[in-house]
Amino acid sequence: MNAPLPEHALQFMPSAGFRARSKEVVENPFLRKSFRGAMDFLIDKRITQFPDKEELESLRTLGEHIRQYNLGKLPDILEQLETRLTENGVHVHWAETPDEANAIILGICQKHSAKLMIKGKSMVSEEIELNHAAEAAGIDAMESDMGEYIVQLAGEKPSHIIMPAIHKTKEEIAKLFYEKVPGIDYTDNVDALIQIGRNVLREKFLVADIGLSGVNFAVAETGTLCLVENEGNGRMSTTVPPVHIAITGIEKIVEKLEHVPPLLSLLTRSATGQNISTYFNMISGPRKSHEKDGPTEVHLVLLDNGRSQAYADEQLRKTLQCIRCGACMNHCPVYTRIGGHAYGTTYPGPIGKIISPHMLGLEATATMATASSLCGACGEVCPVKIPIPDLLMRLREESFTAPHANPAMRGQGAGYSALVTGIWRGWAFVYRSPFWYRTVTWLGSRFGWLMPSKQGPWTTVRVPLKPAPKRLRDMLKERG
Amino acid sequence: MSARERILAKLRASEKFGERVEPDVASWFAGHRRVESGAEKAARFRHCIELAHAEVYNVNRGSWLQKLWEVLAAKEITRLLVSPGTEHGQRAMSGLADNDIECRGYDQAIEQWKDEMFHQTPASLTTARAAIAETGTLVLWPDADEPRLMSLVPPVHIVLLDASKIYNTFYEAMQQEGWKDSLPTNALLISGPSKTADIQVTLAYGAHGPKELIVLLLGEEA
Amino acid sequence: MSEQAKNSQRPTDIYFFATCVVDQFYPGAGLDAITLLEREGIRVHFPEEQTCCGQPAYTSGFPDEARKVAAHQLTLFPENWPVVVPSGSCGGMMKHHYPKLFANDPARQAQAEALSSRVYEFTDFLVNVLGYQPEDKGSDCTIVLHTSCAARREMDVHLTGRQLLGNLSHVKVALQDHESECCGFGGTFSIKQPEISGAMVEDKVKSLKATGAERVVSADCGCLMNILGHAAWKDKQEGRSTPSLPGEHIASFLLRRTEERSSK
Numbered sequence: 013m014n015a016p017l018p019e020h021a022l023q024f025m026p027s028a029g030f031r032a033r034s035k036e037v038v039e040n041p042f043l044r045k046s047f048r049g050a051m052d053f054l055i056d057k058r059i060t061q062f063p064d065k066e067e068l069e070s071l072r073t074l075g076e077h078i079r080q081y082n083l084g085k086l087p088d089i090l091e092q093l094e095t096r097l098t099e100n101g102v103h104v105h106w107a108e109t110p111d112e113a114n115a116i117i118l119g120i121c122q123k124h125s126a127k128l129m130i131k132g133k134s135m136v137s138e139e140i141e142l143n144h145a146a147e148a149a150g151i152d153a154m155e156s157d158m159g160e161y162i163v164q165l166a167g168e169k170p171s172h173i174i175m176p177a178i179h180k181t182k183e184e185i186a187k188l189f190y191e192k193v194p195g196i197d198y199t200d201n202v203d204a205l206i207q208i209g210r211n212v213l214r215e216k217f218l219v220a221d222i223g224l225s226g227v228n229f230a231v232a233e234t235g236t237l238c239l240v241e242n243e244g245n246g247r248m249s250t251t252v253p254p255v256h257i258a259i260t261g262i263e264k265i266v267e268k269l270e271h272v273p274p275l276l277s278l279l280t281r282s283a284t285g286q287n288i289s290t291y292f293n294m295i296s297g298p299r300k301s302h303e304k305d306g307p308t309e310v311h312l313v314l315l316d317n318g319r320s321q322a323y324a325d326e327q328l329r330k331t332l333q334c335i336r337c338g339a340c341m342n343h344c345p346v347y348t349r350i351g352g353h354a355y356g357t358t359y360p361g362p363i364g365k366i367i368s369p370h371m372l373g374l375e376a377t378a379t380m381a382t383a384s385s386l387c388g389a390c391g392e393v394c395p396v397k398i399p400i401p402d403l404l405m406r407l408r409e410e411s412f413t414a415p416h417a418n419p420a421m422r423g424q425g426a427g428y429s430a431l432v433t434g435i436w437r438g439w440a441f442v443y444r445s446p447f448w449y450r451t452v453t454w455l456g457s458r459f460g461w462l463m464p465s466k467q468g469p470w471t472t473v474r475v476p477l478k479p480a481p482k483r484l485r486d487m488l489k490e491r492g
Numbered sequence: 493m494s495a496r497e498r499i500l501a502k503l504r505a506s507e508k509f510g511e512r513v514e515p516d517v518a519s520w521f522a523g524h525r526r527v528e529s530g531a532e533k534a535a536r537f538r539h540c541i542e543l544a545h546a547e548v549y550n551v552n553r554g555s556w557l558q559k560l561w562e563v564l565a566a567k568e569i570t571r572l573l574v575s576p577g578t579e580h581g582q583r584a585m586s587g588l589a590d591n592d593i594e595c596r597g598y599d600q601a602i603e604q605w606k607d608e609m610f611h612q613t614p615a616s617l618t619t620a621r622a623a624i625a626e627t628g629t630l631v632l633w634p635d636a637d638e639p640r641l642m643s644l645v646p647p648v649h650i651v652l653l654d655a656s657k658i659y660n661t662f663y664e665a666m667q668q669e670g671w672k673d674s675l676p677t678n679a680l681l682i683s684g685p686s687k688t689a690d691i692q693v694t695l696a697y698g699a700h701g702p703k704e705l706i707v708l709l710l711g712e713e714a
Numbered sequence: 715m716s717e718q719a720k721n722s723q724r725p726t727d728i729y730f731f732a733t734c735v736v737d738q739f740y741p742g743a744g745l746d747a748i749t750l751l752e753r754e755g756i757r758v759h760f761p762e763e764q765t766c767c768g769q770p771a772y773t774s775g776f777p778d779e780a781r782k783v784a785a786h787q788l789t790l791f792p793e794n795w796p797v798v799v800p801s802g803s804c805g806g807m808m809k810h811h812y813p814k815l816f817a818n819d820p821a822r823q824a825q826a827e828a829l830s831s832r833v834y835e836f837t838d839f840l841v842n843v844l845g846y847q848p849e850d851k852g853s854d855c856t857i858v859l860h861t862s863c864a865a866r867r868e869m870d871v872h873l874t875g876r877q878l879l880g881n882l883s884h885v886k887v888a889l890q891d892h893e894s895e896c897c898g899f900g901g902t903f904s905i906k907q908p909e910i911s912g913a914m915v916e917d918k919v920k921s922l923k924a925t926g927a928e929r930v931v932s933a934d935c936g937c938l939m940n941i942l943g944h945a946a947w948k949d950k951q952e953g954r955s956t957p958s959l960p961g962e963h964i965a966s967f968l969l970r971r972t973e974e975r976s977s978k
Contacts, residue, residue: 035909044913053693067524077515084510087503100677106496158699159690175690182692206688206696213700218610234675244644244686244701251640251678252602262499269672270517273663284689287540288627288662291701292681300677304639305602316495320502326509345896349913383907385900385914386773388867408775436771440779443734444786446763453738469908473916474943475950477739484732484741488760491745 026356026368027379033354034383043179047351050178054342057285058393075278076397078271079333086323089232089267090314096235100297103311110140113315117142117224117257118149120311124255126151126221130213132249133157133241134226135173135336136259136315139358139371142224153224156213156245158206165192171352173359174283174338179351213245223249223307227260228335229275230312232267235296237312240279242290250295256307258295262314263323263332275335278395283337318370318422325420327406331366333396338363340390340400346383355380362390366403374411374423381407450485457483521663525626533625533658534709540628544684545697546705556708557587560650563706564593564615573598573609573616573646577637580652584617598639609641615648620707622657622665624681630707631665632680640678649685649702655711724844727757729790729797731833733804733935734766736963740935743963747800747836750969754844761790767799769807772815774902781815788812788825796843797829800836800965801934802865809833810868835865837874837933837964850882852971858888858927859964860918860941862934863896875933875964882971888925892917899940915944923959930961938963 037043062068082089094104107113121129129151131137143164146153155164159176163169166188170176177185186200189208196208225246229238237258239246250256266272280286299306322328341347341361352360357368357377365384369377381404390400414433415425442448460479467476482490493501528536538548551559564572572588575581576597585595602609618638622631630651634640643649659665662681666672671679686701697703728751736744748758767787772780787808791797799805812826840846859875866872872894879887898904898914919941922930932938938961945959 031907031909034907038909038913050693070520070524074515074517074520077511077513078517080511081513081515084507084512087500087507090500090503106494106499108495108498112495156700157690158688162690175693177690178693180692182694185691202691202694203696205691206699210698210700214610217700218606234672236675242686243688243690243699245699247640247644247680248700251644252606262503269666269675270663271515273661273666274517274520276662288629288681288683290544290682290684290687292629292683294675294679294681295677296675296679297677300636302636303634303677304598304600304636305641306634306639306678314499316499316502320499320506323503324506329506329510345898345914346907346910349910379906381775382903383910385863385896385898385903385911387863387896387900389863389894389896392867405773405775405777408773409777410775412775413778433776436774436776436779440771440776440782443765443768443783446765446786449765453734456738469905470943471947472908473912473947474940475946477939477943479738480741482741484737484744485760485762487741487745488748 025376026372027377030354030356030379030383033356034350037350037354043351044349046179046181047348050175051342051348054285058282058339058342059285061281061285061287071274071278072395072397074274075335075395076333078266078275079335079396082266082271083263083323083329083332085267086262086265089265090262092232092267093230093235093265096232097312100235101310102235102297103309105311105313107313108316110315110317113140113259113313113317114142114145116313117259118145118151120255120257121146121149121151121222124221126255128216128220129153129222129224130216130220130249130253131155131160132223132225132239132246133160133176134224134259135358136226136261137224138170139317140259140315154216154220156216156249158209158243158245161209161213162188165189169353169358171360172338172341173336179353217248217252220253221255223251223253223256225250225256225258227258227264227312228279229272230260230265231269231272232265234269236269237295238272239293239295240276240289240291241293242286244291247291247293250293251306254307255309255311256295256298257311257313259313259315261319262316263319279335279337282339282393282395318372321421322367322370328370328403328420330398331370331403333398334363334367335396336363337395339393339395343389343393345385345387345389362400362404366398366400366407369407369421369423374407374421374426376423378411378423378427381411453479453483457481457486517663521661525661527660528625530656530658533660534655534711536625537623537628537658538709540625541630541684541707542628544628545687546628546684546707548707548709550711551708552711556652556710557583559708560584560617561588561591561593563650564588567615567648567704569615569648570594571596571612571614573613573642575618575637575642578619580619581617581637598642602639602641609645613646615650616642616646617650617652618642620651620653620657622659622669623653624660624662624665625658626661627683629662629681629683632682633676634678634680635676643680643682644701647698647702648704648706650706650708652708652710655709725756725796727759727793727795729793729795730758730760731764731767731787731797731799731804731808732760733799733801735935735939736800739939740963743935743966744800746963746969747965750840750965751798754846756844759795764790767804767807768815769804769811770901772807772811777815784812784815785822788822788829791829791832795832796839797833798836798839799833800963801936802835802862802869802871803934803936805833805835806864806868835869835871835874835933837878838869838871841874841877846878848878848881848968848972850884850971851974852882852884854884854886856886856888856925856927857967858890858922858925858930860897860922860930860932860937861894862932862937865933866894878964878968879931885971888927890921890925892921897937897940899936901936904940915940919945919948919959928960930959931964931967932961933964935963
């Protein structure tokens with residue numbers, strides 16, 4: 013029996029419109045070109061950071077080891093993190109679901125009668141749709157990462173986890189700013205546009221009641237929240253407002269501070285091809301009584317949202333190794349063709365395909381895993397060696413095989429079709445038997461001319477497949 | 493059961509497998525990162541942080557104040573945020589006063605002067621606790637004397653760095669200084685002025701933090 | 715090159731696992747590969763009972779069906795001879811996925827492990843086991859090589875094809891843009907996500923044609939089926955009667971280049 017759909021489940025149905033959405037992008041040459049250009053740029057930047065293949069491979073192996081070791085001790089180090097943070101004066105909260113996480117965050121806001129929450133970049137806050145929940149509670153949640161700010165102004169969602177506005181041209185952004193930001197002249201100069209964003213957002217930092225951020229690594233032994241960024245908005249959000257709330261998935265914990273340097277190096281080099289980000293911000297507590305700035309209150313919300321389901325299965329657990337660098341999407345030929353929005357999930361691209369089913373259930377995501385040629389580019393670049401293609405195959409199996417008892421995943425069998433399963437059974441029947449194989453392929457070679465000229469989706473852009481008039485085995489016989 | 497108990501119970505139920513051998517971070521660094529001389533480290537640091545668009549000047553204990561003034565003069569900056577509780581802050585305050593630079597001390601909690609910090613503070617001077625050669629990175633540990641916002645809000649951030657405090661790697665810095673037992677409320681690695689490439693992957697500086705980062709690299713000679 | 719190939723001695727006998735795609739759609743490629751191997755003094759054994767490696771079901775999420783088909787192939791190679799496969803993709807399935815596929819069947823898993831160590835991709839076998847150095851007897855031409863993702867990332871043999879072609883003194887091998895990118899085949903992916911697969915193969919064919927090469931060669935017939943299928947469709951759309959991008963398996967190209975009285 014399938015586990016029942018918990019009430020909290022967000023109403024994403026990414027599978028539903030996936031093909032239509034991807035078709036739309038694929039047929040837009042302008043978007044195709046801009047995604048391709050941006051991904052090429054990121055691919056090239058990354059490669060310059062890894063000139064030494066041995067160094068890269070050994071660092072990936074170390075990164076994988078660090079992540080697997082820490083996942084192996086996850087419950088222990090979560091408790092250690094909680095203890096240390098509490099000692100440091102940070103309030104720790106636990107949320108199983110997006111609703112719980114939103115309730116905790118909005119509860120803190122309400123306690124402080126907050127009107128404005130300024131947000132540093134946080135994909136987990138996108139995952140729980142915090143902005144909607146805040147709006148419903150009468151709190152203005154404003155994005156401050158330039159890309160997120162642009163996307164929020166446009167009423168859209170991020171299309172890339174590292175570069176949220178990568179689907180937009182500067183002309184589109186120029187027009188957007190001109191329409192939405194009061195009192196500015198039109199400009200499509202990138203520096204000028206960034207200055208506009210800077211000026212608008214600085215005024216918001218100044219008056220915000222709450223700063224919200226994500227977390228890149230949380231260090232258990234020291235009780236430290238680490239944030240990686242280039243812009244400084246993460247530092248602003250976590251320093252200027254009187255209250256800082258950080259939110260993270262439960263998997264992003266490392267036991268020791270010394271685990272951070274290798275992961276940081278892998279993260280920035282893989283993500284944007286930088287040897288390090290401009291800022292690496294390590295927060296271990298609120299302002300002390302003699303200090304002159306920094307928030308007086310710091311909270312951490314630890315979110316499960318399906319991660320514990322992935323954790324329970326040895327293979328699926330590897331999904332949680334992810335450090336959210338986005339290299340898998342940059343290198344993915346599918347992401348490059350369709351961009352981030354087509355996926356319909358918070359996390360797009362290869363990582364989105366393997367993590368989203370745990371968050372949303374296979375009911376909503378069953379077909380996402382089919383959108384891969386299993387080319388392996390994602391697994392090849394993953395800095396912590398997540399075997400993404402293997403996980404995609406596993407998800408296909410969980411989606412399409414008949415529902416069974418004690419499934420490892422919510423929604424197992426959601427994509428089951430008796431017809432499709434029957435076709436594969438028939439295929440196996442033929443291909444496991446030399447007699448039937450010979451018979452069927454002989455018929456194919458003799459009557460190949462009867463093959464239809466329209467062969468479903470194959471012939472939309474290809475000529476039909478026709479078996480050769482003689483099989484290899486026939487040719488070998490003739491040759492003697 | 494609380495959410496905390498339910499999450500931990502689910503995770504504990506799956507502890508049967510997983511990597512148990514501790515990763516050997518030290519060996520990796522020993523095998524992959526060279527230990528360089530002071531001069532090599534200073535050169536590497538400078539090269540990397542300049543690539544990230546920072547300005548670096550070699551100075552010594554006698555000349556840094558003069559260079560500081562030159563930098564401010566060249567940028568037509570007449571106000572500087574300094575830390576009155578530090579020796580270099582005191583030196584700057586006394587030394588620059590005669591040269592038409594008004595020094596503002598960070599001497600009260602930010603709530604008392606937030607608006608002034610955001611609107612009337614064009615530059616700041618702080619020290620760096622250490623630096624990292626591999627990535628061209630400054631290490632700052634803000635404290636009561638040099639609070640967090642000094643290195644974030646003013647559009648120009650000037651940093652005094654003692655060249656003898658440059659480590660080869662981030663890992664070496666944290667190990668040799670015993671960070672795991674001594675981290676402050678906020679520790680920072682800064683590797684250039686604030687930047688973004690969020691508009692059409694075009695690099696722009698001064699996104700939210702300082703638009704310019706200037707390093708006065710204190711060595712024996714200059 | 716694969717580790718195992720570096721340590722192998724020159725065998726006298728090999729098994730040839732043709733793959734179902736070659737058997738049914740590209741038999742000429744299989745025959746040419748066998749001819750080439752025989753010309754190098756190798757006795758080539760073609761187990762008559764062979765069908766398919768099972769990959770289509772495996773990658774589509776039907777491991778049980780794949781297991782049934784794979785189990786049959788496990789029985790076909792009793793002698794301790796190399797098993798040469800003219801496809802990185804099917805070779806990768808047998809070499810890397812069979813042992814995983816039979817994880818819960820110790821007897822078959824042992825068989826799969828033993829087989830895995832004997833499986834070679836065709837170009838890897840030529841270069842690294844036989845030390846084959848083709849002597850070019852054709853006239854000048856420019857071609858372009860497409861390497862399958864499985865050959866590149868699973869079998870780690872992406873250099874051997876280029877090396878073989880590099881030995882041909884009158885052949886210039888052009889380099890296409892986005893050389894390492896997938897052609898968009900991916901088995902049932904091409905059927906389930908035809909828009910994305912179609913966009914990928916469209917871009918791939920454009921890149922290959924942009925090199926000005928007169929033909930494309932590949933060591934994987936799955937990719938060829940996709941690439942040539944699209945190129946031919948495009949020719950038809952645009953009313954061309956001669957193929958703008960002909961192509962063939964690398965075995966056929968090598969054989970032709972090294973035969974006497976060859977024109978190309």
